Amino acid sequence: MAQLFRKRGIAMIDSFHIDAVEKVSSPQGALRITGRSKDRDQEEIFCDRLLVAYGMKPILEGYGLEDSGIAVEKGAIAVNEGMETSVPGVYAVGDVTGGQMLAHEAEYEALAAVGSMRGKPCPVDRDAMPGCIFTEPEIATVGLTEEEARGRGISVAVGKAFFLGNGMARAMGKTDGFVKVVADADRDLQILGVHMVGPEAASLIAEATLAVGARMTVRQVAYTVHPHPTTSECFKDALFRLL
Structure with missing residues (x-):
């Protein structure tokens, strides 16, 4: 950028x-x-x-939280995977729990909380939480970066493709940017992270989020048909760089 x-x-x-x-x-x-x-x-x-x-930080003052017994850590309400606080039966979701403070993150935290209440847990996968920046071109990311993966001791493989070679991007006149795929070289090229800069990146990241969250491999997603001409083919091209 x-x-x-x-x-x-x-x-x-x-x-x-x-x-x-x-x-x-x-x-x-x-x-x-x-x-x-x-x-x-x-x-x-x-x-x-x-x-x-x-940036932002949770506002916790003025609600009587200090008298509730609910634990606070690093300026945010502490919760478990089911979004339950330190007080049994009391749940917290959204910005008050810290994290990336994204609207879609809060929505899925609410789903996790309701699932816990119903005895049907569906914890939020923090490694599969997409983030988008609506600049021109758009920026979107999900999962681990190359540096984060290496920091965890993972043997990393990287595939990269540019929108300059994408038919739809050329038709739109928006050829700046790229798609980068980070995969685990020792685990059948499991997709660990996807990072995009380019046209429609904030929409394209949804497919990548599914791939990261479902622990899919590069081959599984690459051989899923991507319609032509669409910007989604740039993601496919980045995947095929690894095969």
Whole structure:
């Protein structure tokens, strides 16, 4: 994404520490940001708008939680696989439990909680929880990255295909991006993770999520017919790079 942004004339500065933000009257912009980057000790950036996005955290104060006996760990309500708290019969789902804080994650946590209540457990598989960023092009990911898999001592195999060679992407005029598949080389190429940047990535990740969650192999998914011409063929092409 950094390469694509720079290609569009968007400046990217990594690891920038902001020291001060001031309103100024300057032809360069209405705001002056002073800070330090990894390449410079002191730097000034002028702009008209500043968007601060530093993540989220659960809000647990003001609900009497401290008197409930419900355990809190690392600023979030602690739950088991069935989303039950430390107080039997009390369940918690969604942002208050921490995690990635995604709407679809909360939905499936609710399903897991109801399943536990009914005696039909269906725990949420955290290794098969997709995440999407709706930029242009879209970003989508599920499962382990190559680095995470190697960190677990797994022998990793990687397949990669680019949307530049995809018929539908070319017809759409959106050929930036790729699909990367991370598989376990010692376990019949079980799919561990899939990472995408490109057109319709947020929709394509659903098939990859099924593959990761069902512990499917590269061969099983690659030999499933993918219709032509569709962007899903880029996922198929990345899989065939491993066969």
